[in-house]
Each structure stands twice: as structure tokens, then as C-alpha cells.
Amino acid sequence: MSKGKDRAAKARQIVADQKAAERRRTVTLWTSVAVVLVLFVAGLIGYTVLSGKDDGTLVIPSAAVDEGTAFAVGSGPVVVDVYEDFMCPACGNFETTSGPALKQLADSGKITIRFHPVAILDHFSKGTEYSTRAAAASAAAGQEGKFTELHDVLYANRPEENTEGLSNTKIIELAASVGLTSDTFVAAVNEGTYEPWATRATKTFSDRGYTGTPTVLVAGQKIEKPTTDVLTEAVTRAAG
Structure with missing residues (x-):
């Protein structure tokens, strides 16, 4: 080469x-x-x-009913479903005007109320997602057997729209005022244990074709104007 x-x-x-x-x-x-x-x-x-902030972890309260989306009050034969957002002004009015009558019907054994906490107003709490946090806290209370107690005190202290809503500390403080003081409840609120559940319950609400709160059904029939008189009449009719 x-x-x-x-x-x-x-x-x-x-x-x-x-x-x-x-x-x-x-x-x-x-x-x-x-x-x-x-x-x-x-x-x-x-x-x-x-x-402990894995938003993908879904914890369904064992005390919840109706596919794990609601908490039952009473045991009467007529089922009344109430879908509410804890920041909703109309829900606050409903609880003031018709809530006592419904609870009286439940106490007298005529109806079972199924409360469905949903979170459709998160965008009205300046980024704190109050609706989701409050619904999650109510689930934690329901798991402790004190759903009604927290439900009522949260509505008695309902924040206005376009505010930050109640802090977790304030929710825990209000819960303590109605006898809900367990470490399990406090941890659930602070860690957001049931926040994924609140998101799922809200999706179920939407999947069922509902768009606003309060949405009230008596024996499966949606009540367009759920005033006390209309609800009482609907319950009487459903009871036969």
C-alpha cells in the first residue's frame, strides 16, 4: 500500500x-x-x-351513604336529598327557612335526610378552596358521628362569597364548640384527608345532572322551589 x-x-x-x-x-x-x-x-x-398531601388518595368515609356521597339524618321512609355548598348564600337561606322543618320531620320519623356536601364555589374564596375544605371537614365530622353538629355551626358562621372563607383553624375551633374535638378529626382537617372525597362527591353531583345549590329532592323527585310548605306537601304526598 x-x-x-x-x-x-x-x-x-x-x-x-x-x-x-x-x-x-x-x-x-x-x-x-x-x-x-x-x-x-x-x-x-x-x-x-x-x-400526607397525595391528592390522588381517595378516602371514602365508612359512615357515608348513597354511593359514599352523603350523610344520613333520621330513618324515616321518605328520603329527602339535599345538595349544598357551605359557601352558598342560597343554601344559607334554605337552612334558615326550611332546615328546621326538615329536621323536625326527620326527628318525628317521617323522613331520612341525606346531606350531600359539594364544592362548586371554590372560585369565590380567593384561592383557599373553602368549599372543598368545608365539605371535607363535614365528611370528617360525619365519620365521627357529628355531621349535623358541624353542618349547623358552619352555616351559622357561613362566610360571604369573594372572601377567603374560614381557615382550617377556625373550622376546628367551631367544631370544638359543638363537642367535636378528637385528634382524628383535627388531623383530617389539617391534612385534607377528605378533600379528594369532596372532589369526587362534586363530580357525582354534576354527573347526576345537577348544576346549582341547594338542590333538593323528595323521594327522587327534584323540588324546583324548596320552601317549607312545598317540601312538607311533597313529603306528605310521597308518604301516601
Whole structure:
């Protein structure tokens, strides 16, 4: 082989070696990137688990009824479903005007009230998601057997729309005023244990075709104007 051909062969070999080295560097780089991403994701998952804020964890209260979306008060033969948002002004009015009559019907054994806390007004609490937090707190209270107590005191202290709503500390304080003081309840409120449940209950509300609160049904029939007289008449009619 001539010296010219020998030099050309060596040149080609050098180029080939450089390309091979470049490929190895590329493979090494992407391998390193992949490792970093894996470690980042693992760290994020680990932090989420340790912090107890995994929003994907759905905890359904065992005390809940109607596919785990409601809390029952009373045991009468006629079922009255009430869908409410704890920030809703119309719900507050409903509780003031018709709530006592419904509870009296439940106490007298005529109806079973199924309260469905939903969260459709989060955008009216300046980013604090009060509707979701309040619904979640009511679920924690329901699990403790004190849904009605917290339900009533939250409506007695209902915040106005376009405010931050009640803080978790205030919710816990109000709960304590009605005898709800367990460490389990406090932890559930502070850690948002039932917030995914509130989101799911709200989705069920929407899937059932409802859009506003309060939505009230008697024996499965939606009541368009749920005043005390109309509800009483509907209950009487449903009872036969």
C-alpha cells in the first residue's frame, strides 16, 4: 500500500473513532438525564407520601351513604336529598327557612335526610378552596358521628362569597364548640384527608345532572322551589 493510501486509511479510521466517541458521549448524556429524571420523580413521590398531601388518595368515609356521597339524618321512609355548598348564600337561606322543618320531620320519623356536601364555589374564596375544605371537614365530622353538629355551626358562621372563607383553624375551633374535638378529626382537617372525597362527591353531583345549590329532592323527585310548605306537601304526598 502506498504512503498516500495509508494516510487516507488512517484518516478514515480517525474519523470513525471520533464518530464512535461522539455516539458514546450522546448515549452517556441521555442516560445521565434519564437517571436524574428517575431520581427527581422518586424524590417527588417520596415527599408527597411523607407530607400526607397525595391528592390522588381517595378516602371514602365508612359512615357515608348513597354511593359514599352523603350523610344520613333520621330513618324515616321518605328520603329527602339535599345538595349544598357551605359557601352558598342560597343554601344559607334554605337552612334558615326550611332546615328546621326538615329536621323536625326527620326527628318525628317521617323522613331520612341525606346531606350531600359539594364544592362548586371554590372560585369565590380567593384561592383557599373553602368549599372543598368545608365539605371535607363535614365528611370528617360525619365519620365521627357529628355531621349535623358541624353542618349547623358552619352555616351559622357561613362566610360571604369573594372572601377567603374560614381557615382550617377556625373550622376546628367551631367544631370544638359543638363537642367535636378528637385528634382524628383535627388531623383530617389539617391534612385534607377528605378533600379528594369532596372532589369526587362534586363530580357525582354534576354527573347526576345537577348544576346549582341547594338542590333538593323528595323521594327522587327534584323540588324546583324548596320552601317549607312545598317540601312538607311533597313529603306528605310521597308518604301516601
